[in-house]
Amino acid sequence: MNIIFLGPPGAGKGTHAQKLMNELEIPQISTGDMLRQAIKAETELGILAKGFIDRGELVPDEVVIGIVKERLAQQDCQKGYILDGFPRTVPQAEALSQFAKIDCALNLSLADEVIIGRLSGRRVCLKCGATYHTSTLNGRTDCAACGDELVQRKDDTPETIQNRLTVYAAQTAPLIDYYQEKGMLRTVECTGTVEENHRAVRKALGVE
Ligand code: AMP
DSSP states (O other), X not given: OEEEEEOOTXXXXXXXXXXXXXXXXXXXXXXXXXXXXXXXXXXXXXXHHHHHHHHTOOOOHHHHHHHXXXXXXXXXXXXXXXXXXXXXXXXHHHHHHHHOOOOEEEEEEOOHHHHHHHHHTEEEETTTOOEEEHHHHTTOOBOTXXXXXXXXXXXXXXXXXXXXXXXXXXXXXXXXXXXXXXXXEEEEEOOSOHHHHHHHHHHHHTOO
16 A cells, blocks of 8 residues: 655654554655655755755755655565655645555644644654654653664754744645545544554554
8 A cells, every 4th residue: 555644744644654664564754754864864965955954944846756756666665655744745746646656645634732732842763763752751862662862853943843834834735635636635633642543544544
């Protein structure tokens, strides 16, 4: 199954994509993680992407389209994949339709007030992509999954969060109508616990 995860920053795309990756044994392809790894490794891509990410803006379409096209051509994507954070604009969705056959776009929906609380307490592992919230870490600063150091993303500060929500509303939310019109959209209201929301995600995908 080839799945797209849509939804605002902080709705839980990464969390549910990682769980599904383990359950369905298909890769999670997070453009955000790929770009953050490129920044950490100081590659040409990372140097280009850094300014956009730190300001909460989108990296140019042609750059992310190129990295996703290359990634989907790899062997481990042939059984299916979960696109987490791509596409984020209509031109990205149109480009994707030229090189991929998507089964379903899952829209994770959540109110802005909840998003701000989630993102400002979020801590991430740059090595394995696991995410945590300060309210459940009890002061712990290393990743329970791989032991690497947990950090606050530079774009998880209040001002940048606000900018990312504005960018989401202007550039990414139109994809909800885009996939609705194609009959590919399913929506999950992510107002419950992670477990409850994940059950709803599985149900919406028909993998109960
Ligand atoms: P995420 O981890 O998905 O929240 O992405 C973090 C940041 O990476 C975004 O705020 C953008 O700056 C950049 N980014 C990730 N995916 C894309 C994309 N599909 N198009 C453009 N920029 C992206």
